[in-house]
Amino acid sequence: MVAHLTRLLGPAHLELAEETVQEAMLRALQTWPYQGVPENAAAWLFRVAHNIAIDAVRRNRTLGQKTDAIVAELFHYASVPPDDPYLEDQLRDDELRMIFMCCHPKIGRDARVALSLKTVGGFGVREIARAFLADDAAIAQRLVRAKRQIREGRLTLDMPRGHELKQRLDSVLEVVYFMFNEGYAAHAGADLIRQDLCLEALRLGRLVAASSIREPRVDALVALMALEAARLPARVDESGDLILLESQDHGRWDQRLIALGFHHFDRSMVGDEISEYHVQAAIAATHARAADSPSRDWPVILELYDQLLALNRSPVVALNRAVAVAKVRGPAEALAAIEPLANDPKLQGYYLLLAVRGHLLLDLGRPAEAAACFRAALECPCSEPERRFLRRKLEVAKGA
Amino acid sequence: MAQFMLLLHSEPSGFMQLSPDEMQKALEKFMAWRNKPITRDGHRLTDDPGKVMRSTGGQIRTTDGPYSETKEILGGYYTIEAADYDDAVRLALDHPTLEYGGTIEVRQVWGT
Numbered sequence: 086m087v088a089h090l091t092r093l094l095g096p097a098h099l100e101l102a103e104e105t106v107q108e109a110m111l112r113a114l115q116t117w118p119y120q121g122v123p124e125n126a127a128a129w130l131f132r133v134a135h136n137i138a139i140d141a142v143r144r145n146r147t148l149g150q151k152t153d154a155i156v157a158e159l160f161h162y163a164s165v166p167p168d169d170p171y172l173e174d175q176l177r178d179d180e181l182r183m184i185f186m187c188c189h190p191k192i193g194r195d196a197r198v199a200l201s202l203k204t205v206g207g208f209g210v211r212e213i214a215r216a217f218l219a220d221d222a223a224i225a226q227r228l229v230r231a232k233r234q235i236r237e238g239r240l241t242l243d244m245p246r247g248h249e250l251k252q253r254l255d256s257v258l259e260v261v262y263f264m265f266n267e268g269y270a271a272h273a274g275a276d277l278i279r280q281d282l283c284l285e286a287l288r289l290g291r292l293v294a295a296s297s298i299r300e301p302r303v304d305a306l307v308a309l310m311a312l313e314a315a316r317l318p319a320r321v322d323e324s325g326d327l328i329l330l331e332s333q334d335h336g337r338w339d340q341r342l343i344a345l346g347f348h349h350f351d352r353s354m355v356g357d358e359i360s361e362y363h364v365q366a367a368i369a370a371t372h373a374r375a376a377d378s379p380s381r382d383w384p385v386i387l388e389l390y391d392q393l394l395a396l397n398r399s400p401v402v403a404l405n406r407a408v409a410v411a412k413v414r415g416p417a418e419a420l421a422a423i424e425p426l427a428n429d430p431k432l433q434g435y436y437l438l439l440a441v442r443g444h445l446l447l448d449l450g451r452p453a454e455a456a457a458c459f460r461a462a463l464e465c466p467c468s469e470p471e472r473r474f475l476r477r478k479l480e481v482a483k484g485a
Numbered sequence: 486m487a488q489f490m491l492l493l494h495s496e497p498s499g500f501m502q503l504s505p506d507e508m509q510k511a512l513e514k515f516m517a518w519r520n521k522p523i524t525r526d527g528h529r530l531t532d533d534p535g536k537v538m539r540s541t542g543g544q545i546r547t548t549d550g551p552y553s554e555t556k557e558i559l560g561g562y563y564t565i566e567a568a569d570y571d572d573a574v575r576l577a578l579d580h581p582t583l584e585y586g587g588t589i590e591v592r593q594v595w596g597t
Contacts, residue, residue, distance in 0.1 A: 087505075107501070110508040114500050118515035119529035119561040209504020281506075 088183035109134035128167030135163035196231035304353035305362035311346035312369035383412035436465035452485035488597040495587030
């Protein structure tokens with residue numbers, strides 16, 4: 086709805102669009118709990134928001150000569166029947182344009198995610214700050230700066246074309262995937278906002294995939310996110326403790342998301358482009374295909390990691406690959422594979438590198454060194470369930 | 486079953502701090518509570534202090550309501566069914582207004 090109103094009011098008045106939606110929600114919140122939900126709640130909100138916007142536009146002099154035209158548009162939408170099929174398409178299109186604007190190169194990289202979450206996802210400053218472990222003031226400032234960039238750069242909600250569209254799409258996919266990873270990296274048990282992030286990223290990905298932009302890598306990204314999100318319910322036990330992939334109950338994987346993932350995975354096979362998203366989706370698909378842990382096809386997974394590493398020499402990819410190396414060629418080779426990563430500046434203070442190393446050393450019958458790794462991992466920033474997991478591993482190492 | 490009135494006092498501006506997403510979640514909680522089978526009736530009151538009328542020395546005087554000095558106002562009320570006060574309080578324990586800084590006054594309807 087913010088996206089829709091922003092299109093009507095103009096991107097420079099994004100703030101007004103946000104306040105309008107806020108006000109409409111507030112009215113619902115004050116009324117519905119007593120009087121009950123009106124017959125068609127969405128239509129009620131939609132109409133009320135447009136009426137609030139009409140009042141605001143009439144009061145607001147900054148719109149100048151455009152005022153009459155904007156008011157006429159708002160009036161038009163305020164009276165659209167709620168079951169108008171065209172309206173739903175229009176709203177989806179408005180959201181799509183909004184994400185593409187939020188990922189405009191004129192907007193700072195770190196602000197793109199926050200801005201998308203705020204304007205399209207309906208997240209608040211506090212929630213965004215919590216999700217990114219940043220403080221409220223920093224996020225608020227980032228958003229203010231982004232809105233200024235929209236105004237000063239005279240950004241529009243027009244979809245880019247041709248080469249520019251391709252570039253912008255990459256930025257959109259990057260933002261969506263970043264959002265997903267932020268949600269996925271820390272575990273649901275600690276903070277539920279994280280799962281919301283994953284689901285919002287998936288929703289945005291699907292929105293782009295359903296649009297007229299036919300790019301196989303969009304489907305690859307959606308497939309990847311759906312297949313990984315399917316595992317979310319199996320990742321923590323009742324007490325919120327982490328369960329490693331190999332001990333997960335595959336029965337708890339979300340079958341609907343797996344089906345969705347495979348649907349998009351198939352669609353991503355069109356054409357000959359192989360993006361990183363493709364390879365990562367293929368890895369996730371291999372995991373999802375296994376009926377249980379022992380039947381997982383590790384040699385295929387390792388091959389895919391080799392491919393991924395060739396596309397992206399990221400130390401995080403190399404670390405993940407090492408886990409597959411351990412499964413296929415044993416812990417000694419895996420340990421040798423992660424040795425060079427110890428000095429990588431990007432992985433300094435990264436608990437997972439130390440945890441993997443500790444795990445491999447334990448398998449190699451070197452518990453004293455493993456214990457040292459888990460101890461060092463506990464010094465790194467990580468979530469509460471991760472900390473409990475590391476403490477358990479430390480106990481095992483000490484007892485071995 | 487006796488009937489009880491739940492009088493909800495809160496600051497109307499309290500929700501302004503929430504994001505649309507949080508409002509949506511709050512709304513779901515409020516609606517879930519309202520839809521419980523114990524609820525007979527509910528009404529929202531307008532966001533103003535209202536009026537208080539009183540007769541002094543044969544003269545009726547009308548002043549602004551009792552809430553003009555505080556930010557909290559009586560925002561609305563529910564009628565619910567409960568066995569006794571303990572039961573009514575227990576049923577109101579999970580009313581989301583408490584989570585959002587509101588207070589609930591519980592009163593039994595006479596003769597029920």
